[in-house]
Amino acid sequence: MSLREIRENEQILQRMKEAARTQVVSHAYILESDASVDKVRLAKEFVKAILCEDREMDGSSCDACITCQKVDHDNHEDVFLMAAEGNSIKDEAVEEMQRRLANRPNAGSRNVVIMEDADTMTLRAQNRLLKTLEEPAPGTVILLLSENAEHLAQTVRSRCILYRLHSLGTELEENIKLVAAETGEQWLNGEPFYKLVKAMEPALADKAAAVEFLDAMELWLRDAMISLYDQSGAIAAGNRWPQSAREMKEIARRCGKEPIYQAIEAVEEARQDLERNINTGYALKGMLLR
Numbered sequence: 001m002s003l004r005e006i007r008e009n010e011q012i013l014q015r016m017k018e019a020a021r022t023q024v025v026s027h028a029y030i031l032e033s034d035a036s037v038d039k040v041r042l043a044k045e046f047v048k049a050i051l052c053e054d055r056e057m058d059g060s061s062c063d064a065c066i067t068c069q070k071v072d073h074d075n076h077e078d079v080f081l082m083a084a085e086g087n088s089i090k091d092e093a094v095e096e097m098q099r100r101l102a103n104r105p106n107a108g109s110r111n112v113v114i115m116e117d118a119d120t121m122t123l124r125a126q127n128r129l130l131k132t133l134e135e136p137a138p139g140t141v142i143l144l145l146s147e148n149a150e151h152l153a154q155t156v157r158s159r160c161i162l163y164r165l166h167s168l169g170t171e172l173e174e175n176i177k178l179v180a181a182e183t184g185e186q187w188l189n190g191e192p193f194y195k196l197v198k199a200m201e202p203a204l205a206d207k208a209a210a211v212e213f214l215d216a217m218e219l220w221l222r223d224a225m226i227s228l229y230d231q232s233g234a235i236a237a238g239n240r241w242p243q244s245a246r247e248m249k250e251i252a253r254r255c256g257k258e259p260i261y262q263a264i265e266a267v268e269e270a271r272q273d274l275e276r277n278i279n280t281g282y283a284l285k286g287m288l289l290r
């Protein structure tokens with residue numbers, strides 16, 4: 001279940017902050033997740049927390065000092081960013097990285113490497129990296145960003161702390177479901193347009209969120225419809241929505257069947273609008289006005 005997954009990500013963030021706060025930082029980490037998670041962003045936030053000159057009590061970065069700004073703008077002297085060139089990270093790139101790590105840090109006491117696409121490292125590159133992982137210079141922190149850590153050699157993996165991040169997409173999905181349930185309830189209750197727009201605001205963020213929202217909205221409306229006929233409490237058993245089966249039934253009963261059918265049609269039309277590349281806000285707001 002995704003709520004557990006979100007908590008797992010929070011646990012990892014917690015550990016990152018703890019490492020920054022105590023400055024007990026491992027020399028190598030693997031951040032693994034599918035492509036939907038912005039690993040570079042997360043890695044930079046971790047690095048900022050580690051290097052920040054004005055860290056918060058809980059270990060997170062101040063997000064304002066010169067160090068934080070430099071990491072954000074990819075121009076920190078001691079942070080080396082690397083990524084695949086062509087299809088892979090080659091031996092020469094790791095060699096270059098090692099030359100960088102051989103120098104003393106300029107600004108603070110740490111040299112940091114953020115390696116994107118780490119699982120594309122050639123075997124030679126990995127063998128070279130292994131030497132650094134076995135005898136890192138003091139203060140070195142290497143972050144390997146990977147979509148599948150299984151693609152890394154066992155010898156590399158065993159020398160890193162592995163943080164497996166769950167898809168932020170799952171979090172988005174959960175949030176959007178709640179947004180759809182709330183918007184749906186207000187919609188069927190005949191709340192004014194401006195309130196509906198406010199309720200569905202997170203769905204207007206981008207097209208992906210809007211598509212997710214429409215799917216959830218349709219499912220919610222269909223469940224509301226089913227609840228009118230449902231004697232067994234099957235929806236409550238499914239436990240999909242914040243509303244109980246009894247509440248859904250009450251909302252649907254007050255509203256009546258016909259408006260729910262019309263709402264489902266409006267969702268379908270909004271979906272077609274999005275497919276025709278009509279502006280997200282326009283498509284979703286238009287849906288509520290139908």
Ligand SMILES: [Zn+2]
Nearest residue numbers: 052062065068
């Ligand atoms: Zn800072």
